[in-house]
Each structure stands twice: as C-alpha cells, then as structure tokens.
Amino acid sequence: MKDVAARAGVGLKTVSRVVNGEPGVTPDTERRVQEAITALGFRRNDSARILRKGRTASIGLVLEDLADPFYGPLSRAVEEVARAHGALLINGSSAEDPEREQELVLALCARRVDGLVVVPAGDDHRYLEPEIAAGVATVFVDRPAARIDADAVLADSFGGARTAVAHLIAHGHRRIGFIGDQPRIHTAAERLCGYRAAMADAGLPVDEAWVSLGPTGPDRVRAAAGAMLDGPAPVTALFAGNNRVTVTIVRVLAGRIRPVALVGFDDFELADLLSPAVTVVAQDPAQLGRTAADMLFRRLDGGADAPRRVVLPTRLIVRGSGEFPPPPDA
CATH class of the missing domain: 1.10.260.40 (lambda repressor-like DNA-binding domains)
Structure with missing residues (x-):
C-alpha cells in the first residue's frame, strides 16, 4: 500500500x-x-482486514434446493444486496434435510461468516443460539425459525391460498382438491389452513379424500390427483400447493377429456404459454431475498431491536386454467 x-x-x-x-x-x-x-x-490483504475489523465480509445462504426455480431469483437478490455491501455470498442446499441444514449452517459459522440467511428445513433451531449470541446475524426466509425468536421474512401463504380457493368457488366449484407439500413444512401447513378457511367461508364441507399432503415427487402427486379426480365424489377443481405440484398436475390434466379447473401456488416458467395458461398465486422470491438481506445487513450495522417478522403479500394472476366452470352434472 x-x-x-x-x-x-x-x-x-x-x-x-x-x-x-x-x-x-x-x-x-x-x-x-x-x-x-x-x-x-x-x-x-483481506486477512489483515479481518483481524482489524473482526468481520469477514461474507454471509451464508442456506436454501432448500438450489435446483428449484423458486430459489434462483431469491438467491440472486441476496447476492446483489451482499455485493452492494462489499460482502461475498456463500450458499448451499439442505435438500429439505434438517441434519444437512444444521451441518451447513455450523460449517458456515465455523468459517466465520458475518451473517446467515436460512430457508429452514428443521423444526428446532436452538442449535443456533450460541452462534447468534456470538454475533452471527441470522434471518430466516420463506419459513420462520422453530423454537427460537429470530428475524423472518415470509410470503402470505395463508392469504394466498385462501384467495386461490375463493377464486375457484366464485367460478362455481364446490368439490375442490388440495395437493400440497409435506405437512411439517410451514408453508404447506399455512396453505392448507388457507384452503380450509376459504371452504369454511363459503359454507362448504371438506371431504378428507380431497386433501393430500406429502412429498412433491411426480409419482406421489400423480397418484393423489388421480384418486381425487376418479373417486366416488370426484373433485371438479384442484389447488396445487407449489410449483412442482402444479407442473405434475398440468401433465395429469393434459391426458383428460373433461376440463378440470386448476390454480397453482407459485408462478413458474412458461405457465402463461400453456393451453390453457395456468392461473397462479404468485409470490415474489426476489423481494423475499432482498428484504431478508436488507434486514440482515441492518443487523450487521448495529440494529438491536427485537426480532421482526415481515409478511409480504401475494397476488392472483388470472390466466384461464382456474376459470373453467364445473361440468353441468357436478
């Protein structure tokens, strides 16, 4: 120098x-x-700089699945905020495995990241208490932390699901199926609650055969959709709990003669180009990531207020698939 x-x-x-x-x-x-x-x-000389300031100018991001299109814009937004603050982003995927999540988080802490943005897979985050006490700023995104009080940025899964199902009801449907992710996942549970609330608002009963939560692999989703569409009281509409479920249901419905209304939670690529184009409840993953990263750097800059929970709105995008009326004999 x-x-x-x-x-x-x-x-x-x-x-x-x-x-x-x-x-x-x-x-x-x-x-x-x-x-x-x-x-x-x-x-x-970043090593000398770290010794002087006690900060590494790096943050960690732990996602559910790096291959999921939902997390691409979220990750990019966190990276852009980190870059604006002169920080390096290190990310990894938990593969929805609580043990893997903990392993990744603690490995990042061992490398002295200044802060963490975490999409949680586990249901007990007390393992992070010593790290947070030691000064590692932590913000949870998409889902809240479990068993600790921490900053969180979420989408309105309950409200979005309630709006989606109310939209199907407004188009005449009374037998509506819901296929979602595993029930232990916060967003899946919230969307199920929104589904039930919309049905209750309309005074409609819910046959438990119309509800299926579990892994989002194509085989499980295909079987659940088939059971609902071909059962003794077949549904006339389906609400899909996330983009992976929606894509499989689109394939299932493509092989059927009678149209079935469909609304999906999460937008996905080419949804507007299908025939019919897919009506969705869209959240904004980039805004989720940006808000979480801004919150993290506010903590790193000395923000010491109580942990906050920010809930971002969703929006219904009407494209055609959710507007089919039920068949006359339904």
Whole structure:
C-alpha cells in the first residue's frame, strides 16, 4: 500500500479510502490511485482486514434446493444486496434435510461468516443460539425459525391460498382438491389452513379424500390427483400447493377429456404459454431475498431491536386454467 501511495503521490489513508470504496476522494485522485494499483498489481490483504475489523465480509445462504426455480431469483437478490455491501455470498442446499441444514449452517459459522440467511428445513433451531449470541446475524426466509425468536421474512401463504380457493368457488366449484407439500413444512401447513378457511367461508364441507399432503415427487402427486379426480365424489377443481405440484398436475390434466379447473401456488416458467395458461398465486422470491438481506445487513450495522417478522403479500394472476366452470352434472 505504501508503494501505491508513493506512486500516486497521496497518503496511505487516501489509498485505503479508494480500496475500501469510502467517500472523500476526488475523481482525479481516485483515478491516480487506481492507475497505481493496476501498475503495481496491488491486492487488498483481506486477512489483515479481518483481524482489524473482526468481520469477514461474507454471509451464508442456506436454501432448500438450489435446483428449484423458486430459489434462483431469491438467491440472486441476496447476492446483489451482499455485493452492494462489499460482502461475498456463500450458499448451499439442505435438500429439505434438517441434519444437512444444521451441518451447513455450523460449517458456515465455523468459517466465520458475518451473517446467515436460512430457508429452514428443521423444526428446532436452538442449535443456533450460541452462534447468534456470538454475533452471527441470522434471518430466516420463506419459513420462520422453530423454537427460537429470530428475524423472518415470509410470503402470505395463508392469504394466498385462501384467495386461490375463493377464486375457484366464485367460478362455481364446490368439490375442490388440495395437493400440497409435506405437512411439517410451514408453508404447506399455512396453505392448507388457507384452503380450509376459504371452504369454511363459503359454507362448504371438506371431504378428507380431497386433501393430500406429502412429498412433491411426480409419482406421489400423480397418484393423489388421480384418486381425487376418479373417486366416488370426484373433485371438479384442484389447488396445487407449489410449483412442482402444479407442473405434475398440468401433465395429469393434459391426458383428460373433461376440463378440470386448476390454480397453482407459485408462478413458474412458461405457465402463461400453456393451453390453457395456468392461473397462479404468485409470490415474489426476489423481494423475499432482498428484504431478508436488507434486514440482515441492518443487523450487521448495529440494529438491536427485537426480532421482526415481515409478511409480504401475494397476488392472483388470472390466466384461464382456474376459470373453467364445473361440468353441468357436478
């Protein structure tokens, strides 16, 4: 750094400001410092910086499944906020396995990340209490933490599901099936509650044969849809609990002659180009990620207020699949 300062004809503090992106340097001075850095091949010593400041300028992101399209925009938004704060993002996937989640989180803490954004898979996050007490800022996203009080950013799964089912009821449906994710998952449970609330609001009974929660693999979803559509009291409409379920149901319905109304939770690529285009309840994963990351860096900047829970709204996108009326004989 001394060589850079001498070549640029400035003081060490000025070089430090340029290297760390701090204000107070004129454009001409910054240009001279940058030219000296390039000429000398200077690289900032992050190890020394970490020792001085006690921060690593890195954060961890633990997702459910990196391959799920829902998490792409969320991850990108967290990365953009981290970059704006001069921080590196390290991410990994829990594969919906609580043990894997804990392993990843503690591995990131061992590498001294400054903070964590976590999509939780487990139902007990007390293992994080020592890390949070040691100063690792932590925000949960998409689902809240379990058995600890922590910041969380969620979508309105209950309200979105209630709106979706009310939309099907408004188009004349009385027998509506719900196929969702595993019941231990917070979002799946909330969407089931929203489904039941909409049916109750309309004074409609729910036959338990119309409800199926479990793994979202195609075989299980296909079997559940078939049972509901071909049972003794077949449903005339389906509400899908997430994008993976919706895609499988679209394939199931493509092989049937009689149209079945469908509303899915989560938008997905090409949903608007199918025939019929798929009506969905859309959440904004990028906004979820951005809000969670902003909350995290506010904590890292010294925010010491009580843990907060932010619930972001969803919106119904009407495209055609959810607007089929029930058959005349239903």
